[in-house]
Amino acid sequence: MDTFVIKSLLQDVMRLTAQHIVLVCVSCGAAVIIGVGLGILSTRHRRVRKVSIAVASVLQTIPSLALFGFLLPVPLIGGIGQHTAIICLILYSLLPILRNTIVGITTVDYPVRDAAVAMGMTDYQLLRLVELPLAAPSILAGIRIALVTNIGTAVIAAVIGGGGLGVLIFRGVASLDTLEILAGAIPAAALALLADGGMNLLERRFQTR
Amino acid sequence: MDGRVILNRISFDLEHGETLVLLGRSGSGKTTALRLINRTLEPSSGSITVDGRNIAQLNPIELRRKTGYVIQEFGLLPHWTVEQNVALVPRLLGWPVEKRIARAHALLDQVGLDHKEIGQRKPYQLSGGQRQRVAVARALAAEPGLLLFDEPFGALDPVTRHEMQQQFLQLRSRYHVAAVFVTHDLLEALAVATRIAVLDCGKLELLTTPDKLFSATTPTAKAFLDTLPREAARRAGR
Numbered sequence: 001m002d003t004f005v006i007k008s009l010l011q012d013v014m015r016l017t018a019q020h021i022v023l024v025c026v027s028c029g030a031a032v033i034i035g036v037g038l039g040i041l042s043t044r045h046r047r048v049r050k051v052s053i054a055v056a057s058v059l060q061t062i063p064s065l066a067l068f069g070f071l072l073p074v075p076l077i078g079g080i081g082q083h084t085a086i087i088c089l090i091l092y093s094l095l096p097i098l099r100n101t102i103v104g105i106t107t108v109d110y111p112v113r114d115a116a117v118a119m120g121m122t123d124y125q126l127l128r129l130v131e132l133p134l135a136a137p138s139i140l141a142g143i144r145i146a147l148v149t150n151i152g153t154a155v156i157a158a159v160i161g162g163g164g165l166g167v168l169i170f171r172g173v174a175s176l177d178t179l180e181i182l183a184g185a186i187p188a189a190a191l192a193l194l195a196d197g198g199m200n201l202l203e204r205r206f207q208t209r
Numbered sequence: 210m211d212g213r214v215i216l217n218r219i220s221f222d223l224e225h226g227e228t229l230v231l232l233g234r235s236g237s238g239k240t241t242a243l244r245l246i247n248r249t250l251e252p253s254s255g256s257i258t259v260d261g262r263n264i265a266q267l268n269p270i271e272l273r274r275k276t277g278y279v280i281q282e283f284g285l286l287p288h289w290t291v292e293q294n295v296a297l298v299p300r301l302l303g304w305p306v307e308k309r310i311a312r313a314h315a316l317l318d319q320v321g322l323d324h325k326e327i328g329q330r331k332p333y334q335l336s337g338g339q340r341q342r343v344a345v346a347r348a349l350a351a352e353p354g355l356l357l358f359d360e361p362f363g364a365l366d367p368v369t370r371h372e373m374q375q376q377f378l379q380l381r382s383r384y385h386v387a388a389v390f391v392t393h394d395l396l397e398a399l400a401v402a403t404r405i406a407v408l409d410c411g412k413l414e415l416l417t418t419p420d421k422l423f424s425a426t427t428p429t430a431k432a433f434l435d436t437l438p439r440e441a442a443r444r445a446g447r
């Protein structure tokens with residue numbers, strides 16, 4: 001193998017890793033906003049909770065490859081390209097974030113919530129001063145699951161022209177080129193480990209003891 | 210609440226400077242009565258008036274901030290320091306930081322806790338009795354005119370408990386506050402009450418003064434008097 005091939009492969013790895021990170025960050029960011037928001041609403045309105053959990057659970061059971069496929073023909077949000085991949089990844093990340101937000105808020109100790117209300121907190125103050133800080137470890141654990149899973153799932157984005165490290169892996173599989181497969185898989189695994197470690201540190205900062 | 214009647218036909222008046230003790234067995238509805246007064250529960254019928262105004266017409270948030278409540282299980286916020294916990298209601302009321310921290314320090318000292326030693330600790334780093342006193346300090350922080358004390362000294366040793374009762378009496382005469390004070394402890398009831406309401410299964414069995422309690426003939430009141438050690442009862446003139 002000559003240096004030119006290696007050099008161009010390295011360039012591909014850099015470019016596609018950057019794409020991969022964008023896919024993951026944008027979709028996770030949006031999933032956090034939607035998931036935490038819906039989670040908070042769910043603890044205030046039982047109907048919202050039922051519907052959102054049901055929808056997110058169904059989305060989670062669809063195999064990721066199929067979900068990408070389903071979105072392709074949908075007008076406006078579908079089609080070939082990065083945006084379809086991002087929407088798909090958002091839908092896929094919703095459940096763990098939503099569920100952990102609800103669990104975190106609803107498992108705040110009863111006397112703690114009771115006292116906060118009895119001292120005269122408004123619902124917003126209860127949320128901001130008590131429920132969210134105490135639910136933070138649980139919410140962060142949900143985000144961590146979503147993030148790490150997302151890094152793996154984003155590989156499939158390549159199938160619908162979403163780019164990312166999947167491009168190398170699929171190309172490698174098609175041409176039976178182990179080096180190329182590894183060039184896609186190793187950075188993806190490294191990203192997942194990095195994300196997991198980073199989230200772990202963040203979670204620890206929010207432990208009450 | 211699932212259609213059961215928990216409190217029925219309870220009625221009493223409370224003047225400033227008075228302490229009404231709710232005495233009753235476990236499950237008799239004492240906590241429920243306190244919750245009705247700060248509107249963390251709404252009565253299915255009947256009304257409650259504070260300073261001449263029906264509380265159903267008051268803003269519940271403001272009512273609660275003006276009412277000093279020690280809840281039975283303390284309910285300190287586990288992620289806040291002791292100091293922040295005590296300064297909670299002043300914070301909600303928008304007091305400046307220095308003022309509310311100074312207030313928290315003064316109150317911690319008043320309930321017999323050294324603010325320098327424990328002010329920065331989290332609640333899990335305290336003993337049960339210390340936690341309870343933090344909850345008492347928190348209830349007093351914004352100078353409430355009405356106190357709702359739900360077994361506020363239940364976790365204290367007898368000596369500290371006695372000190373806290375004396376503190377309570379001083380506080381009452383100094384600020385002229387009205388208090389509803391829940392306890393199962395007859396001796397404590399006698400020490401702090403201006404009047405005693407005996408509750409039984411959600412009903413007001415007896416409303417009387419500490420002196421007259423000794424001649425009471427109703428079943429729960431008698432049952433409570435029977436718990437006094439015989440010697441104490443003899444001295445009390447039974």
Ligand SMILES: Nc1ncnc2c1ncn2[C@@H]1O[C@H](COP(=O)(O)OP(=O)(O)OP(=O)(O)O)[C@@H](O)[C@H]1O
Pocket residue numbers: 210215233234235236237238239240241242281393
């Ligand atoms: N949220 C609730 N839903 C239904 N029933 C309740 C609820 N809270 C209390 N009860 C019932 O109401 C009755 C009175 O309860 P309450 O807490 O007022 O008793 P208490 O006199 O404070 O007892 P204790 O001395 O054990 O604290 C009890 O039978 C209790 O089981």
Ligand SMILES: [Mg+2]
Pocket residue numbers: 239240241281359
């Ligand atoms: Mg009670």
